[in-house]
Amino acid sequence: MKLCPACRQILDVTCFYSNSATSSKLSVYCKECTKHRVIEYQSTERGKIQNRARVKAWRDRRPPRQHPQRKYPITHFERQADVYHRLLLLGYRVRGEYKIGNSRLDLIVFDDNDSPWFIIEIKKRKSPLTEDELAIRRKRGQIKKYLEICQTVYLHCVSDDLTDFINMILNKHPLPHKDK
Numbered sequence: 262m263k264l265c266p267a268c269r270q271i272l273d274v275t276c277f278y279s280n281s282a283t284s285s286k287l288s289v290y291c292k293e294c295t296k297h298r299v300i301e302y303q304s305t306e307r308g309k310i311q312n313r314a315r316v317k318a319w320r321d322r323r324p325p326r327q328h329p330q331r332k333y334p335i336t337h338f339e340r341q342a343d344v345y346h347r348l349l350l351l352g353y354r355v356r357g358e359y360k361i362g363n364s365r366l367d368l369i370v371f372d373d374n375d376s377p378w379f380i381i382e383i384k385k386r387k388s389p390l391t392e393d394e395l396a397i398r399r400k401r402g403q404i405k406k407y408l409e410i411c412q413t414v415y416l417h418c419v420s421d422d423l424t425d426f427i428n429m430i431l432n433k434h435p436l437p438h439k440d441k
């Protein structure tokens with residue numbers, strides 16, 4: 262038990278922060294009073310100046326970003342258009358921003374019978390989805406909805422190599438007219 266000189270209550274030691282600078286190794290004031298005193302101090306001119314200095318010091322200490330954020334980053338539309346053009350040039354019957362029911366598909370490719378052949382979703386995330394994440398999405402959410410339209414849904418993540426991705430498509434869905 263310890264007396265807090267601010268609220269004049271005798272409180273359990275767990276009501277005090279630890280502080281290696283004091284002989285008791287506990288903060289002078291109880292946690293509640295410490296919080297109030299900090300808020301009060303931070304609203305004073307001296308407190309505001311100190312707070313700004315602390316934020317600045319923290320900013321200066323922070324290591325520089327490895328990859329500085331682009332001012333005008335590549336947009337979702339551009340990535341989508343990139344895949345769209347590659348498939349179109351190869352001869353796929355691809356459509357972008359295609360509406361089926363309530364879904365607006367990033368990209369959909371139709372086969373020669375005008376049936377949906379496969380769907381491609383462009384994902385913003387940098388890491389590819391894990392098998393577990395995929396399994397969850399197949400059961401509910403966007404992918405589940407897409408699977409009702411078409412049996413094959415591919416996700417193309419931002420970090421994926423586009424050439425590898427296109428090659429995978431070519432491999433799994435060879436164009437019929439190429440054999441003829």
Ligand SMILES: [Zn+2]
Binds near residue numbers: 267291293295
């Ligand atoms: Zn107190």
